[in-house]
Amino acid sequence: MGFPAALFIVVSLSWLVRTGGVVRITDARLGTTIAVELALALLIVPYLKTQGWRPQDVAGSPTAFDVARGAGVIFAAYLSIWLVALILHLAAPDALAAVRSHQVTGTISPLTVLVVAIINPVFEEFLWLGYAIPALGARYGLRMAIAGSIVLRVLVTILPTAVVFTWYFVRTGRLWPVIAAHMIADALALSLLPSPR
Numbered sequence: 153m154g155f156p157a158a159l160f161i162v163v164s165l166s167w168l169v170r171t172g173g174v175v176r177i178t179d180a181r182l183g184t185t186i187a188v189e190l191a192l193a194l195l196i197v198p199y200l201k202t203q204g205w206r207p208q209d210v211a212g213s214p215t216a217f218d219v220a221r222g223a224g225v226i227f228a229a230y231l232s233i234w235l236v237a238l239i240l241h242l243a244a245p246d247a248l249a250a251v252r253s254h255q256v257t258g259t260i261s262p263l264t265v266l267v268v269a270i271i272n273p274v275f276e277e278f279l280w281l282g283y284a285i286p287a288l289g290a291r292y293g294l295r296m297a298i299a300g301s302i303v304l305r306v307l308v309t310i311l312p313t314a315v316v317f318t319w320y321f322v323r324t325g326r327l328w329p330v331i332a333a334h335m336i337a338d339a340l341a342l343s344l345l346p347s348p349r
Contacts, residue, residue, distance in 0.1 A: 177342070177345055182268050189275040212327075212328070218332050225333035228316045233312045258345055262347060266339075281317065281327055284301040285301050301318050
């Protein structure tokens with residue numbers, strides 16, 4: 153977990169420093185992200201299997217209801233983001249203004265939206281929940297596993313979503329609804345960007 157987290161932190165920070173807080177999303181940039189995730193999966197999964205970890209043991213088989221459950225999970229995540237934004241607005245409006253000052257620009261093709269919305273959620277949720285929770289839980293206990301998974305996820309995403317996704321997985325033991333929720337979130341966010349002409 154440390155290597156993928158460190159890699160994404162270094163890349164994200166260097167990207168923000170180079171762009172001055174303007175996040176420019178392109179097919180090439182997202183293609184690189186997906187290529188890195190696939191390469192990491194090809195390295196990590198065989199190793200984890202030698203340690204007795206199997207994706208199907210963690211996630212089970214997906215069901216038709218997982219998409220509906222995922223819609224509920226992402227709704228809860230969006231609601232939690234809204235609540236955090238409201239609290240920030242009331243308690244620390246300058247902090248919220250700083251968050252809003254980051255611009256997201258760029259263009260992205262529908263094919264890239266589809267590929268990213270499938271591969272990225274599967275990679276991240278199997279890593280942060282499907283592996284992190286059982287591995288950290290077996291070594292340090294469930295509370296530390298939950299905290300560790302949330303902290304690692306926060307390094308590459310936002311806190312409310314991390315809390316909701318982790319809470320749902322720990323409460324239900326179901327990973328596929330979280331993957332579906334992540335897919336919905338990625339597809340919605342990326343589809344707001346215009347397609348290249």
